[in-house]
Structures are given as C-alpha cells and as structure tokens.
Amino acid sequence: MTNLSRRTFLKASATVVAAGSVPAYFGFSEFKKAATEESVKKVPTFCHGCTSYCGIVAHVKNDRVWKVEGHPIHLKSSGRICARGHGMAAYLYSKDRVTGPMKRVGEGKFEPISWNQAFKEIGEKLDSIVKQYTGNSVLWLEHGTHRKSYVDRLFDTIGSPNFTTQYSTCFNAKTNAWLQMTGTSLNGDHKNAKYMIFEGRNFAGGIIPNGMNHITKAKEKGAKLIVIDPRFSEIAKIADEWIPIRPGTDLAFRLAMANVLISENLYNKTFVQQFVDGFSEFKRMNKEYTPEWAEPITGIKADKIREIARDFAKYAPQAFIEPGWHGLHSHYVNSTQTAQMGIILNALVGNFYEKGGLMPSASLQLGHLDLPAIENMPEKGARIDGAGVTGEYRTVEPSRGIAHITPQLVQQGLAKAVFICNYNPLRTAPDPEEQKKIKDADLVVSINIDWNETSYYAADYILPEHYYLERLEHPQAVSGHISHDNPQLALRQPVIKPMYDTKDTLDMLKGIADAMGHKDLYPFTIEQEVEAAIAPLGITFEQLKKAGTLEFPATVKPGFPMKKGKPALPTLTGKIQFSADLFKIDGKLGIPVWVPPLVEPDSKNDHEFRLIHGKQPWHSHAMTTNIEQLMKLSDKYQGTFMWLNASRAKKLGIKTGDTVTVKSKIAKKKVQVKVTELLHPEAAWLPSTYGGFSPKNRIANGVGVNFNDFIPIMVDPLSGSTMAQEVVVTVAKEGN
Known part of the structure; x- marks a missing residue:
C-alpha cells in the first residue's frame, strides 16, 4: 500500500466497490484482480456523432465505457460504426465538459452556481421579459427537434411561436420543395437500385454505415453509380463515373436532363398522366433548356447530359437521383429550384413508390401522454423571424424557421431571451463576428455539454445536459435517409450514471417553469413518456431497454398512395405538383426555371x-x-x-x-x-x-x-x- 497516494487509494476503493465485494484491507494485486474480473455489461443505445443516430452497443466495465460497436440490427448501423461514433463515445471523458451550471461574471469569466440558483435567476429574468415584451420575444434554437415537445409546453404557456431548428443552415430548400410539391418525403431504395445519381450528396463523407453497405452491395449486383460534384468526394471513389460540374449550376444540368427525357419521349407517360399535376406547363417552360444550352453553363458536354438522361430512363423505375439533404440544398440562390427539379426528374421516370426507386421510410404509430390542458393559454403572435409570415419570408417553413438571422432579431429588439440547445451558431452559422451579437439579448442560455463558442462568448448561463451516454430519451422511430420495409424503434438510454452535476433538458425546463410560477407544467417523467409511447406497440419498457432496437412487421409496400381510386398524396390535387403553389410569386407559375448563381468568380482574375x-x-x-x-x-x-x-x-x-x-x-x-x-x-x-x-x-x-x-x-x-x-x-x- 505504500506506493499508493491517498487520492489514488480513495479512487481505487470507489472503483472496487463498483467492481464487487473485496476484503477491507488489500494490496494492489488484489485490487487489480477485482477490477479485472468485474464483468462487462453490454448496453444498447444510439449514437450522437451526427443526425443519423446509428444504433450502438456500449461495453461498460466498472461503470466506465471502454468500447462501442454498431448495433447488429439497427437500420443505420447494422453492426457497423464510423470514426465519429467512436470519437463521441471517448468524448464522454473529455476534460472540456461543463461539469455544472455556470453563470457569466465577466468577459470569458464564469462562476459555478447551483441548479436552484440557475433556475431561480433564469426563471425570474424570463418571467420579467415575458411580462414586459410578451412571450413572442422568446426564441429557442436547437439542432433538430428532440426537445420540441417539452419546449412547446413552456412556449404555449408564455405565448411564443419561436421554436427554430438549425435547418436553415442545412437542408431547408430540400424539405420545402418536397413539402410544397408532394406533401411528403421519399428516400432512395439503394439496395434494390440499378442506377443511382448522387449529385452533391456524399454518403461516404456524411457516413451512414449501412447506407454505404446497401450501395456497395447494389454495385456488386451490377448497379451503376454516377457522382456529379465539383469535388471528387469520398463516394466518388466507388462511382462508375465522376463528373465535376461547375459549382452552382446543378439546376441547369437538371433542367437539361428533363429536356432530354421529354423531347426524346423517354419519360413515363402513364405515370405522369396519372400522378402528376402541371406537366403541360412544365413541358412548355422547359423547351429552351437543351443540353447545348446547359453545356457552357455547367461545363458538362451536351452528349454526356444526353447519355445520363437516357441511362436514367433506361434503368427506371429502378433508378433515382438521390434526394439528398445538405448537399445542394442550402448553398445557392437557386437551391430551392434545384430541389424542385430533383422531384420532377424522379417523377418523370415514374420511380415514386417503386422498389429500387424512391420509397418512404417505414413508420410506427407511437402513443403519447395525456397531459392536462394549459389554462389561460395566451394567443401567439407571428414568428419574429418572419418564416411563414406574410412578407419577405412567407414561403419559408415556419416549423423550421431561419436560425442564422438570430443576431439581427436581437439587434432589432425582437428577440429578448434566447435559449440555444445542442447547437453552436457562433461556429456553424455564417459570419461568427455577427453571430456574437446574440449576447446582446437580455437573457441567453446555452444548454450544451462543453465550452463551445456560443457558450463561451454569448451565454449568460450555461446549463450542462447529461451526455448522450448518460441519459434516457423519448424512443425514436428509425427513419430517414434509407428506405426500409420494416419499421424500427430505438431507445437512447443511460449506459453509465452521470459523471457530473448535469441534468436532462426536461428537468431544466421543469425548474425554470417552477421558478416562473408555472407549477406542475411538466407532471411526468421521461420513463412515463417512454411507457406511453410504446403502449400501442405491445412491447414492454424492459424489452426495449434490453434490445435497444426492435424491429416490427413490414409496413411499406410499393405503389402510389391511392384513396377511392384517386391519387392521395397530401397535396391540393393528391398528385405530385410540378408547380409549387407557395412559390407562385410575382406572377410566376411556381415551376422551376433557370436562376443563375448569385455571384461568380472573375474568370480573368487568377486569384x-x-x-x-x-x-x-x-x-x-x-x-x-x-x-x-x-x-x-x-x-x-x-x-x-x-x-x-x-x-x-x-x-x-x-x-x-x-x-x-x-x-x-x-x-x-x-x-x-x-x-x-x-x-x-x-x-x-x-x-x-x-x-x-x-x-x-x-x-x-x-x-x-x-x-x-x-x-x-x-x-x-x-x-x-x-x-x-x-x-x-x-x-x-x-x-x-
């Protein structure tokens, strides 16, 4: 024992208690033996390395995570995990985690405070802001929508419509186009495809492990993969052909492809006649967009455009242009029209709801808690970012908002309180110096795990959330990115106890609401929420915890949605609308036409x-x-x-x-x-x-x-x- 310091001995003793029963007096060899022989627990959960949320299995020994691997059946991972998943698991033990609530006391200076003090001060400040400026002055920014149901309850109570995701810096153009033209969203059926066009989409860079597996298996069966991208991206390494398109001109390429399909009668006339609205207008407006027109714009030879269009039609309906997410869809002034053309090209070859074409993700109907109604709920005003409001941004999806203009909303006095959860706009939104002005709001709260730029430079309070390996969340239906016949349900559950003085976001909102005087606004636990969600599925909480991911009978079948013999998409006509009603601005038909990029480098300037x-x-x-x-x-x-x-x-x-x-x-x-x-x-x-x-x-x-x-x-x-x-x-x- 003489070689062990008191601190090391105490730490070792604590570990031994976790490892099992050992003698009160022991030497290092006994300690080492007890720690080594402690069994390994395997706890399934899902990753937080990106928004794919792959299923993983954590290997835990002595209450420490020492290894993670892909969950064997999870749709996104299927036994595989990428470098990011391993790295995020290791970050559990980062020295840069925020270990308890922090309050700013100066420039770059924070002091630790108790949760009670944090709730009291934030609640009182928020209540004062709401009373002085109304709830419409309160804004919530989040990477995704995981906590939306919790936030909505508080925002319904104070009268705020301003839940905003980071999606305006990601894929708003894609989702907006699909919503307006189809009322839904479909994914490429990679494993059954014969011809795939990946344009500005890089599965091997933004890795979905099992998605790449589907693509490589399809190629082994003879499928062709065409990558169109200014850069030879990671997925181009396995492509049959890489075509380096001039950046910002994908819209011109897609318009020309459509021109070939229509002018050469290669499109699926039966499908178009039955399931498309607005084809005649599109055909008329597309006549001028020949491959010869597109060649000098895109840098792609006219003959190559024709070849791709012809092959696309040849292999259809087991062919698709990958719908994509970030790729082309938040980059350019013409990104929305580019997304529209993706829908149109896929529809022209009739691959909607076709095996090997575009298919929906399987879904599950989850239950929900029956919560008491909020009494005296104030009327909400219009969103302060203008999303979906009459005026400049009326065509923007209000469910997503415009995250990157938050500093402008603060400077205009529209956003007085800003909550930023699992999101870092000072580093991931344009112009970080401008984003720093978020700090000028009367109240800025960062809910995060580490000292990111937004926490350090803008937050008045930092509220550290349990790390993803330490927390339980509402179960998640596994969908998006990959079509799948069988719906799955995955559970994020704690694999170890929280290491620091952290909390779930639900408990944070409970504490803030209580401090504002809204007692019992959240009369439930996450465990109760999980129980309610799975109630219709005929499974138990214990079964889900043990399995991590459960798969249910197939729900997705090929075939266009029909009702009483008529197309039944959730659009005005029930069909795919080549003209997006919401985009009919300034006398336009809402049909995509050529819009050049906003800026161009000077071809005469080598720099x-x-x-x-x-x-x-x-x-x-x-x-x-x-x-x-x-x-x-x-x-x-x-x-x-x-x-x-x-x-x-x-x-x-x-x-x-x-x-x-x-x-x-x-x-x-x-x-x-x-x-x-x-x-x-x-x-x-x-x-x-x-x-x-x-x-x-x-x-x-x-x-x-x-x-x-x-x-x-x-x-x-x-x-x-x-x-x-x-x-x-x-x-x-x-x-x-």
Missing part, C-alpha cells in the same frame, strides 16, 4: 475562386473538432487543408503544404493548401469542420479555418437557407 465546402468521414461539422482522437485523424490526412485545383494552383505558384491567404468581403484568414486534380478549377474547397475559437475547448481552438468565417448572413428568398456557397474569395500565396 478568384468560389468557396465551397463539404464533410469529412471522421467529423460532423464543428461538433467533433474538440475530440482528440478525431483530430489526430485530421493531422494524419491533412484534414484542415483547403483544396485547390492543380492547374489553378500552378498559375499562382502554390504547392501542397503552402500557406495561403484567403480573403472575402468580411474575413481574411490563412490556411494550408492541398493541390489536386480532383476539384473543379473554379472552386476552392474547405471542410465544414475546423476554425474553433473557444479557448476552453482546447483541442479545437485555433486549428484550421471555417467556411462560415467568409460568408455574410444571407437568406434564400424561397426557403430561408444560408446560401453558404454564394461567396467569392481571393487566394494568394503567403508573401505574395
């Missing part, structure tokens, strides 16, 4: 490039950059480097490893360069990951640059997206 960005397989935007293990991969693969086309770089005297200055209208940064043939000459490409600037997130701080540094806050007029690739930068070798 000008369009700045584009994308994912890396070992990172999820900026969420994973403070993970040491994943940043070592960045070092190994030159992950922080900006890509430049070899011919353009040669003109500027730039070689791989050189440092260059990148400049836009709002920022000037230095970054190292990778010179490659695998990028369109007009583009400079940055990963969407680096450039951390919180001094308390020590691994990420000061590493690389971020595309958001260079982008002013812009709003796509139809869908509210960021237009994050509508920026021209100059690139010059350091010292020139």
Whole structure:
C-alpha cells in the first residue's frame, strides 16, 4: 500500500466497490484482480456523432465505457460504426465538459452556481421579459427537434411561436420543395437500385454505415453509380463515373436532363398522366433548356447530359437521383429550384413508390401522454423571424424557421431571451463576428455539454445536459435517409450514471417553469413518456431497454398512395405538383426555371475562386473538432487543408503544404493548401469542420479555418437557407 497516494487509494476503493465485494484491507494485486474480473455489461443505445443516430452497443466495465460497436440490427448501423461514433463515445471523458451550471461574471469569466440558483435567476429574468415584451420575444434554437415537445409546453404557456431548428443552415430548400410539391418525403431504395445519381450528396463523407453497405452491395449486383460534384468526394471513389460540374449550376444540368427525357419521349407517360399535376406547363417552360444550352453553363458536354438522361430512363423505375439533404440544398440562390427539379426528374421516370426507386421510410404509430390542458393559454403572435409570415419570408417553413438571422432579431429588439440547445451558431452559422451579437439579448442560455463558442462568448448561463451516454430519451422511430420495409424503434438510454452535476433538458425546463410560477407544467417523467409511447406497440419498457432496437412487421409496400381510386398524396390535387403553389410569386407559375448563381468568380482574375465546402468521414461539422482522437485523424490526412485545383494552383505558384491567404468581403484568414486534380478549377474547397475559437475547448481552438468565417448572413428568398456557397474569395500565396 505504500506506493499508493491517498487520492489514488480513495479512487481505487470507489472503483472496487463498483467492481464487487473485496476484503477491507488489500494490496494492489488484489485490487487489480477485482477490477479485472468485474464483468462487462453490454448496453444498447444510439449514437450522437451526427443526425443519423446509428444504433450502438456500449461495453461498460466498472461503470466506465471502454468500447462501442454498431448495433447488429439497427437500420443505420447494422453492426457497423464510423470514426465519429467512436470519437463521441471517448468524448464522454473529455476534460472540456461543463461539469455544472455556470453563470457569466465577466468577459470569458464564469462562476459555478447551483441548479436552484440557475433556475431561480433564469426563471425570474424570463418571467420579467415575458411580462414586459410578451412571450413572442422568446426564441429557442436547437439542432433538430428532440426537445420540441417539452419546449412547446413552456412556449404555449408564455405565448411564443419561436421554436427554430438549425435547418436553415442545412437542408431547408430540400424539405420545402418536397413539402410544397408532394406533401411528403421519399428516400432512395439503394439496395434494390440499378442506377443511382448522387449529385452533391456524399454518403461516404456524411457516413451512414449501412447506407454505404446497401450501395456497395447494389454495385456488386451490377448497379451503376454516377457522382456529379465539383469535388471528387469520398463516394466518388466507388462511382462508375465522376463528373465535376461547375459549382452552382446543378439546376441547369437538371433542367437539361428533363429536356432530354421529354423531347426524346423517354419519360413515363402513364405515370405522369396519372400522378402528376402541371406537366403541360412544365413541358412548355422547359423547351429552351437543351443540353447545348446547359453545356457552357455547367461545363458538362451536351452528349454526356444526353447519355445520363437516357441511362436514367433506361434503368427506371429502378433508378433515382438521390434526394439528398445538405448537399445542394442550402448553398445557392437557386437551391430551392434545384430541389424542385430533383422531384420532377424522379417523377418523370415514374420511380415514386417503386422498389429500387424512391420509397418512404417505414413508420410506427407511437402513443403519447395525456397531459392536462394549459389554462389561460395566451394567443401567439407571428414568428419574429418572419418564416411563414406574410412578407419577405412567407414561403419559408415556419416549423423550421431561419436560425442564422438570430443576431439581427436581437439587434432589432425582437428577440429578448434566447435559449440555444445542442447547437453552436457562433461556429456553424455564417459570419461568427455577427453571430456574437446574440449576447446582446437580455437573457441567453446555452444548454450544451462543453465550452463551445456560443457558450463561451454569448451565454449568460450555461446549463450542462447529461451526455448522450448518460441519459434516457423519448424512443425514436428509425427513419430517414434509407428506405426500409420494416419499421424500427430505438431507445437512447443511460449506459453509465452521470459523471457530473448535469441534468436532462426536461428537468431544466421543469425548474425554470417552477421558478416562473408555472407549477406542475411538466407532471411526468421521461420513463412515463417512454411507457406511453410504446403502449400501442405491445412491447414492454424492459424489452426495449434490453434490445435497444426492435424491429416490427413490414409496413411499406410499393405503389402510389391511392384513396377511392384517386391519387392521395397530401397535396391540393393528391398528385405530385410540378408547380409549387407557395412559390407562385410575382406572377410566376411556381415551376422551376433557370436562376443563375448569385455571384461568380472573375474568370480573368487568377486569384478568384468560389468557396465551397463539404464533410469529412471522421467529423460532423464543428461538433467533433474538440475530440482528440478525431483530430489526430485530421493531422494524419491533412484534414484542415483547403483544396485547390492543380492547374489553378500552378498559375499562382502554390504547392501542397503552402500557406495561403484567403480573403472575402468580411474575413481574411490563412490556411494550408492541398493541390489536386480532383476539384473543379473554379472552386476552392474547405471542410465544414475546423476554425474553433473557444479557448476552453482546447483541442479545437485555433486549428484550421471555417467556411462560415467568409460568408455574410444571407437568406434564400424561397426557403430561408444560408446560401453558404454564394461567396467569392481571393487566394494568394503567403508573401505574395
């Protein structure tokens, strides 16, 4: 015992208690033996490395997670897990986690406070704001919608409509187009396809492990994969053909494809006649968009456009253009029209609800708690960001909102209280210096796990949430991204006890509501919520906890939705509407026509490039950059480097490893360069990951640059997206 310090002995003793019963007096060998022989528990849950939420199984020993692996049946993982999943599990033990409630006491200075003090002060400030400015001055920003049902209850009580997701910086254009034209959303049936076009979509970069498995298995059976992207992305490595399109011109390519399908009578006339509304108008307006018209715009030869269109029709309906998510759908002023054309092209070949074409995700009908009604509920005003409101942003989905204009709402006095949950706008939204102005709101609360930029620079209070491996959540139906015949239900459950003084968001909202005087607003526990959700399914809580993921009988079958012999999509006509009613602005028909990109690099200036960005397989935007293990991969693969086309770089005297200055209208940064043939000459490409600037997130701080540094806050007029690739930068070798 003489070689053990008191601190080490106490720590060892605690571990031994967890490991099992041992003698009161023991040497290190006995301790080591007891700890080693403790059994390993395998606890199923699901990952938080990205929004795929793959099923995982955590291996736990002595109340420590030492390994995670893919859940064997979960639709997204199927026994596999990517680097991000491993890294996020390791981040459980990061020294940069926020270990208890924090209150700002100065610039970059915080003091720990109790939860009771946090609830009391936040509740009183929020109550004062609501009484003075109404509940419509309160805004909630969240990465996704996981906590929406909880937030809605508080917001119904105070009269706020302002629940906003980060989707305006992600895929608003895609979801908006699908909502207006089909009333639903479909996914590519990769495992049964014969021909797949991935345009601006990179399954191998934004990894869905089992999705890539489906694609590779389909290719083994003879399916063709065409990748159209300015950059040779990770998925292009397994493609039959990579076509480096000029960035910002995907709309022109898709318009020309449609022109070929129609002019050569390759489209599915029976399907179009029965299930499409507005085809005649589209046909008339599409006549001018020939492959010859598109060639100088896209840089793709007219004959190649015809070849792709013909092959697309040849293999249909076991063919599709991948509907995508982020890819093309928040980048350009024409992204909404590009998303519309994706729907139209797939409809023209009749692949909707066809095996090997586009299919819906299987779904489950979950139950819900029967909660008491909120008494004296105030009337809600219009959303303060204007989403879905008469005026400039009337076509934007109000259920998603426009997250990246939050600093403007604060400066205009519209947002007085801002809650930011599991989201980091100061790093993942355009123009971080502008995003810092969120701090000027009367109350800013960050609900997070670490010292990200938003917490450090903008928050008055930081409320640390249980880590995803420490918490129980409402069960999740497994859907999206991948079509599947059998619906699944997955449970996120704690695999270890919380390590620090953290809480679930539900308990935080309970504490704040109580402090505001809204007693018993949340008269339930998460366990009760889970029980209510699974009640209609005929399973028990214990069964779900033990399995982690359960699969149910198939619900999805091919065949267009019909009711009483008529098409029954949730649209005005029940059909796919080639004209989106909501987009009928200024006398337009709502049919996609050519809209050029907002900006263009000067072809006569060798220093000008369009700045584009994308994912890396070992990172999820900026969420994973403070993970040491994943940043070592960045070092190994030159992950922080900006890509430049070899011919353009040669003109500027730039070689791989050189440092260059990148400049836009709002920022000037230095970054190292990778010179490659695998990028369109007009583009400079940055990963969407680096450039951390919180001094308390020590691994990420000061590493690389971020595309958001260079982008002013812009709003796509139809869908509210960021237009994050509508920026021209100059690139010059350091010292020139």
